[in-house]
Amino acid sequence: MEMPEPRPEILANKAGLIARLQSVLSRDAVIEDPAETQAYECDALVAYKCAPLAVVLPSSTEEVAAVLRICNDMGIPVVPRGSGTSLAGGALPTADCVILGIARMNDVLETDYDNRIIRVQSGRTNLSVTGAVEEEDFFYAPDPSSQLACAIAGNIAMNSGGAHCLKYGVTTNNLLGVTMVMMDGTVIELGGAHLDAGGLDLLGLICGSEGQLGVVTEATLRILAKPEGARPVLMGFDSNEVAGACVSDIIKAGVLPVAIEFMDRPCIRATEAFAGAGYPDCEALLIVEVEGSDAEIDEQLALILKIARRHSPVELRESRSAEESARIWLGRKSAFGAMGQINDYMCLDGTIPVSQLPFVLRRIAEMSGEYGLDVGNVFHAGDGNMHPLILYDANKPGDLEKCEALGAEILKLCVEVGGCLTGEHGVGIEKRDLMTTQFTHDDLDIQMAVKDVFDPKWLLNPAKVFPLDVSGPRRAA
Amino acid sequence: MDVIETEATLAERLRDAQGPIRVLGGGTRSIGRPVQGEALSVAGLSGVVDYEPGALTLVVKAGTPLQQIEQTLAAEGQRLAFEPMDHRGILGVDGTPTIGGVVAGNVSGPRRIAVGACRDFLLGVRFVDGAGRIVKNGGRVMKNVTGYDLVRLMAGSHGTLGVVSEISLKVLPTPETVATLTLHGADGERALAAMTRAITSPFEVTGAAHVPGPDPAVHLRLEGFPGSVEYRVQQLKFRLSDLGEITVETLPERNVELWRRIRDVEALQSAYALWRVSMKPGAVYSGLLPALEQWAQCDTLMDWAGGQCWIALSEDEAVSLAEAHGIEDAAGGAAWLHRNLQEAVADRQINQGGGGHATLIKGPDALRATVSVFQPAPAPVATLAAGLRQRFDPQGILNPGLMN
Ligand SMILES: Cc1cc2nc3c(=O)[nH]c(=O)nc-3n(C[C@H](O)[C@H](O)[C@H](O)COP(=O)(O)OP(=O)(O)OC[C@H]3O[C@@H](n4cnc5c(N)ncnc54)[C@H](O)[C@@H]3O)c2cc1C
Numbered sequence: 001m002e003m004p005e006p007r008p009e010i011l012a013n014k015a016g017l018i019a020r021l022q023s024v025l026s027r028d029a030v031i032e033d034p035a036e037t038q039a040y041e042c043d044a045l046v047a048y049k050c051a052p053l054a055v056v057l058p059s060s061t062e063e064v065a066a067v068l069r070i071c072n073d074m075g076i077p078v079v080p081r082g083s084g085t086s087l088a089g090g091a092l093p094t095a096d097c098v099i100l101g102i103a104r105m106n107d108v109l110e111t112d113y114d115n116r117i118i119r120v121q122s123g124r125t126n127l128s129v130t131g132a133v134e135e136e137d138f139f140y141a142p143d144p145s146s147q148l149a150c151a152i153a154g155n156i157a158m159n160s161g162g163a164h165c166l167k168y169g170v171t172t173n174n175l176l177g178v179t180m181v182m183m184d185g186t187v188i189e190l191g192g193a194h195l196d197a198g199g200l201d202l203l204g205l206i207c208g209s210e211g212q213l214g215v216v217t218e219a220t221l222r223i224l225a226k227p228e229g230a231r232p233v234l235m236g237f238d239s240n241e242v243a244g245a246c247v248s249d250i251i252k253a254g255v256l257p258v259a260i261e262f263m264d265r266p267c268i269r270a271t272e273a274f275a276g277a278g279y280p281d282c283e284a285l286l287i288v289e290v291e292g293s294d295a296e297i298d299e300q301l302a303l304i305l306k307i308a309r310r311h312s313p314v315e316l317r318e319s320r321s322a323e324e325s326a327r328i329w330l331g332r333k334s335a336f337g338a339m340g341q342i343n344d345y346m347c348l349d350g351t352i353p354v355s356q357l358p359f360v361l362r363r364i365a366e367m368s369g370e371y372g373l374d375v376g377n378v379f380h381a382g383d384g385n386m387h388p389l390i391l392y393d394a395n396k397p398g399d400l401e402k403c404e405a406l407g408a409e410i411l412k413l414c415v416e417v418g419g420c421l422t423g424e425h426g427v428g429i430e431k432r433d434l435m436t437t438q439f440t441h442d443d444l445d446i447q448m449a450v451k452d453v454f455d456p457k458w459l460l461n462p463a464k465v466f467p468l469d470v471s472g473p474r475r476a477a
Numbered sequence: 478m479d480v481i482e483t484e485a486t487l488a489e490r491l492r493d494a495q496g497p498i499r500v501l502g503g504g505t506r507s508i509g510r511p512v513q514g515e516a517l518s519v520a521g522l523s524g525v526v527d528y529e530p531g532a533l534t535l536v537v538k539a540g541t542p543l544q545q546i547e548q549t550l551a552a553e554g555q556r557l558a559f560e561p562m563d564h565r566g567i568l569g570v571d572g573t574p575t576i577g578g579v580v581a582g583n584v585s586g587p588r589r590i591a592v593g594a595c596r597d598f599l600l601g602v603r604f605v606d607g608a609g610r611i612v613k614n615g616g617r618v619m620k621n622v623t624g625y626d627l628v629r630l631m632a633g634s635h636g637t638l639g640v641v642s643e644i645s646l647k648v649l650p651t652p653e654t655v656a657t658l659t660l661h662g663a664d665g666e667r668a669l670a671a672m673t674r675a676i677t678s679p680f681e682v683t684g685a686a687h688v689p690g691p692d693p694a695v696h697l698r699l700e701g702f703p704g705s706v707e708y709r710v711q712q713l714k715f716r717l718s719d720l721g722e723i724t725v726e727t728l729p730e731r732n733v734e735l736w737r738r739i740r741d742v743e744a745l746q747s748a749y750a751l752w753r754v755s756m757k758p759g760a761v762y763s764g765l766l767p768a769l770e771q772w773a774q775c776d777t778l779m780d781w782a783g784g785q786c787w788i789a790l791s792e793d794e795a796v797s798l799a800e801a802h803g804i805e806d807a808a809g810g811a812a813w814l815h816r817n818l819q820e821a822v823a824d825r826q827i828n829q830g831g832g833g834h835a836t837l838i839k840g841p842d843a844l845r846a847t848v849s850v851f852q853p854a855p856a857p858v859a860t861l862a863a864g865l866r867q868r869f870d871p872q873g874i875l876n877p878g879l880m881n
Contacts, residue, residue: 114673115757115831137679159622170620172629173597177832186857192832193757195784196583196594197633198852199834199880200862204596204629208622220831225679248531254554254650296705303702351618354532383619384532423620431623438623442610446869447625453864465624 001048001089001429003463004475006096010076014053017074021056021098024066029104031055040081040099044146045089045430047346047400052079052093057101061179061187061217064100068215069185071098077462078183080211082123082151087347088428090158090210094462100215102153108132109218117176117193119220122153126160129221138223141168144424145336153216159208161424166382167258167291168224170424172207177220180206180213183455193220205450210426211461213454227291230258232328233301235308236282236315240264243284244357246311247381250288251354253307255300260382261287261332264361267339267376267389268331274338277331280315286381287332335378336389343374343391346403350414351423354384363413364388371406373399385423386414412437427465435467444470478516484603484611484642490517491640492609497877500636502540502575506564506582509635509879510850511842519577522642525549527617534600535648536617539577539641546576550648558649559595560586562740567751567839577641583633586740587684587698590676590781596632598647604631604639607870617645630865636876638869652700656710657684657726657735660717664693669762671695671720672782678716680709685782686739698736745776748789750811750840752818756833758783764827773798773814790814808843815848822852851880 010017014032021030031037032054041049053076058064071078077097084091093099105121106128112118113136120129126147129140143162144150150160156178161170168174177191191203206213237243247260263271263285272279279285290300301318308316319325331338339345352360361377368375368390379387388410392403411421411431415438421431435444448466451458451474458475478501481487491498497514504518520540527536530553537546543561550556561584563574578584580602585594601615614627631641660671668687675682675697684698699709714723726732738744745751754765761783769775774794778787790798792807799810818835821827834852837845854862862880866873 110830112757112759113677115759116677117757117831138677159626161620165620169593169597172626173593182857188855188857188861189832190858192828192830193760194755194831194833195589195781196585196596196755197834198755198836199854199858200638200865201583201596201629201633202858202861204626204632207629208626225677227679251533252531252553252650254652256650292705293708295708296702299702299704351616351620353529353534353618355529380620385618385620418616419618420616420621420623422623423618424622426622427624435624439613443612443614444624446606446610446612447614447627449868450625450627450865453861453868 002468003050003094004468006094010096011053017076018054020070021054021067024070025056025058025063029057029059040093040101043084043086043089043091045087045092045428048089048092048429050093050095052097052099053095055099055101057104059104061181064181064215064217065185065187067100068181068183072184072457072459075457075459077459079461080153080157080215082154083125083149085146085150086154086158086426086428087349088422088426088430090426090428090464092429097462102151102217105217113138115193116223117220118223119218120152122156122216122219123151126150126152126155133223137226139226140221140223141174142171152219152221156207156216156219157209157211158424158426161385163261163380164258166260166380167256172204174222175203175207175219176222178203178206178216179218181215181217183214183457183460191220210428210465212451212465213460228293229297230289230291231297231301231319232287232289232325233304233319234315234317234328235286235288235313236280237284237311238282238314240284240361241358242311243286246286246308248354249307250304251382253303255290255303257288257290257382259287259289260380262377262379262381263332263335264377266374267335267378270342270376271331271335271338274341275331275334277327279331282314287328332378339376339389339391344394345389345391346407348386348388348390348407348410349422349425350411350419351383351385352414352417352419356417357381357384360386360413360417364410367406367409371402373403373406384419408434429464432465433467436470448474478518480518480521482521484522484605487519487522487640487642488605488609488611491605491607494874496874498874500640500876502578502581503542503573505568505570505572505574506578506584507568508582508838510881511846512876512879514877519640519642520575526643530555533648534617534619534645536643536645537576538643540575543574543576543579554651555648556651557598557646558588558592559598560588560740561595562586566741566743566746567748576644580632580641580644581634581636587686587736587780590685590784591681591683592649596629599628599632599644600647601645602628602631602641603643604641606639607872607875612639615645619647635879637866637880638875640875652702654703654706655698655700655729655732656706657732658697658710658713659724659726660695660720661722661724662693663695663721664689666762667720668693668695669758669783671717673758674716675713676782678713680713684736684739687779687783688739688744689777696735696739698732739780742778742787744778745787745789748839749792749795749807750790750844751838752788752835753838754786754788754818754822754833754835755784756786756822756828757831760827760829760831760833761786764829765821768821768827772817788818808841811840811844812848819849819852849881
């Protein structure tokens with residue numbers, strides 16, 4: 001992975017930078033010792049590592065503004081960081097950058113149940129937002145699998161999704177407002193507690209901008225009343241095609257499940273060996289969950305089961321208790337962990353039109369054979385967001401490169417069938433160089449023009465999202 | 478008027494443009510400051526490009542009539558869940574609303590509180606920018622975070638950043654059953670309490686509106702499978718029983734008609750000037766409405782559980798405002814109220830720290846030409862918006878001034 005050369009004059013003036021940062025932050029909020037900055041050398045895309053020049057951990061919007069003013073003034077790149085769980089290398093440092101970690105800013109600023117909002121500092125973890133309101137039977141809907149660790153700031157930057165987004169949408173659909181610091185230190189507010197923009201929808205633009213337009217320090221989020229209950233059903237099929245057709249029929253029938261999760265045979269076998277959830281040994285497995293009161297759930301599940309039976313399932317397992325529900329989810333929830341037990345893996349994130357599911361799964365199996373690397377599939381089927389997991393051995397020379405090449409082929413396939421490179425993890429550095437397969441020169445140029453407006457010196461989160469040769473002239477300007 | 482038939486001619490036309498252009502779809506939503514310029518219609522860019530009911534996705538050209546889309550979807554038991562309002566009634570115009578106009582205005586309806594706005598259902602757009610470049614963003618799949626999100630930026634940009642040529646949408650199944658609970662005689666805080674209890678319940682209310690007047694009422698809509706709707710009607714009725722007399726409407730046609738009237742703000746159609754205020758419900762009831770009472774006699778209608786407040790000023794009242802404040806004419810009187818509303822919405826005492834905006838939706842040209850139709854943004858945000866406009870439309874030819 002190519003990264004821009006660190007600028008020697010920045011490296012040479014580290015002491016000058018540290019002195020200025022220390023003048024606006026408390027002593028323990030500026031980290032410069034290489035032994036400690038190393039902890040920030042990567043995010044969850046561990047194949048790429050680079051220790052930053054320094055790390056700052058501000059405690060307030062004002063401190064964030066003070067840091068950014070200094071870095072802007074000295075021309076120092078800044079990489080915002082939440083919890084470092086990005087799977088795309090979104091928070092990967094450069095050797096001449098300052099990592100701006102938001103983790104110390106995790107307060108709840110306001111909860112307002114009547115108006116269904118919560119305002120938090122952006123370093124707060126996703127799960128603890130729900131944690132702050134669940135006593136009153138409310139929740140925050142977007143639920144990435146990493147929700148125990150990931151921060152709202154990272155969720156906003158990546159426009160993260162989750163298992164339940166078929167019904168509740170992703171981050172951008174649940175975000176009402178932000179406080180954001182621009183690279184020059186200006187503090188702005190976008191949105192608020194109201195439902196739509198009074199002018200251009202800049203909030204919508206910020207969400208998913210991968211930390212390249214500003215540093216988000218506070219967020220106003222929609223909270224919802226918890227449904228009375230939820231129950232999953234598990235179905236096994238003897239082909240991916242049939243499982244795919246069943247998904248499509250459920251959707252067409254007018255039921256809107258909160259989740260439709262899909263696992264293929266390699267993934268079922270791995271999780272069975274790891275978690276022993278008692279899954280059937282079949283080609284494809286669906287977990288469909290619906291919500292409501294007991295009677296409402298029965299009504300919806302009856303319809304879903306009727307549809308499923310038309311597709312000759314090899315297994316149909318309806319949950320009748322909380323324990324049974326937990327068992328059904330157990331395998332799905334431990335899928336990534338299970339795959340990690342067998343091997344190193346790379347998790348892809350392309351989205352495809354649902355109708356292309358059987359074709360794409362067949363092509364992935366063929367490519368997996370050609371490359372000699374196993375691929376397991378576990379994903380959100382209702383919305384076509386695939387997560388092929390490519391297994392490789394990091395200790396075997398050449399295996400990572402082979403895995404990346406296969407990954408790129410799979411993502412190109414997603415684009416070819418009318419889909420996209422990333423459904424919820426973001427571009428980061430991982431998919432940066434594939435952007436030209438999905439976008440034309442003009443498509444990318446106008447996105448970069450947005451960056452010009454928000455961050456004219458291109459200092460925020462350098463070398464992400466746009467291929468280096470495409471962004472080169474702007475970065476040099 | 479120039480009627481465009483293909484995206485390529487649209488691009489050519491904008492590339493060669495010599496002066497300002499007034500972009501039109503069906504021409505039924507002339508919102509914003511009046512624009513001088515040559516009219517350019519995209520109504521000729523029409524038709525369904527792709528519809529996959531099993532994937533809940535629809536791709537259409539921007540000039541496609543809304544009615545055609547609704548019929549196409551209805552044939553598969555689906556719909557545009559964000560329930561775009563029809564502006565023809567309040568604006569007193571004819572014409573054929575197009576999907577492009579809906580997107581340009583981020584036009585949504587009562588179901589916005591439950592499922593989201595127009596912008597939340599947009600999966601992708603193709604547009605031509607002011608320099609004549611064809612750009613795509615997003616796609617036709619349900620989840621997509623590849624690159625910056627210009628889809629939401631285009632929604633509600635009123636044709637000032639680019640001319641949208643193609644739109645991908647998420648659609649949803651139309652529920653089998655609908656019912657509306659009406660709480661009679663509820664006004665003010667009691668109306669707010671009813672709507673708040675309803676939308677903070679787990680019963681997925683898909684409409685919550687308060688219609689004041691001599692016979693004030695709060696309407697709450699439930700949709701879904703028959704057994705489920707029946708169950709939730711009973712539950713809600715029970716939870717609201719202390720607030721007044723409740724009746725339940727289950728006839729489908731009556732429900733459609735009731736919510737269409739609310740959606741299209743039919744009760745306030747005869748207004749001389751009409752505003753749409755967006756604030757959190759609590760701030761509307763305890764901040765805005767009391768302030769409004771001090772200034773003028775207006776009719777109102779609250780949708781989105783109170784989060785969207787329509788304010789109508791009659792011509793007579795506009796004249797008396799003008800007289801009372803020593804201003805020349807009715808437009809001047811309305812302008813006076815306009816400025817008060819926008820200041821109030823920006824006032825943290827009134828918006829309770831939650832922000833908001835007041836937008837003039839209807840008014841004579843004389844009024845719309847002299848005031849800031851859209852809520853003015855603080856300087857740094859206005860600078861960003863101006864910067865974006867400059868990049869997307871370097872010559873300033875697309876609906877120039879419309880959003881200023
Ligand atoms: C096991 C596992 C499961 C996962 N499951 C899911 C899933 O189901 N759905 C999903 O969508 N993702 C998932 N992810 C990916 C990841 O958790 C999300 O992308 C998450 O939102 C990242 O949050 P973070 O706080 O860790 O951000 P980081 O990794 O620290 O940063 C992510 C991006 O946000 C930017 N950023 C951070 N803070 C700020 C700020 N204050 N202002 C501006 N930009 C900022 C960074 O620069 C970077 O570009 C998973 C990851 C793992 C490891």
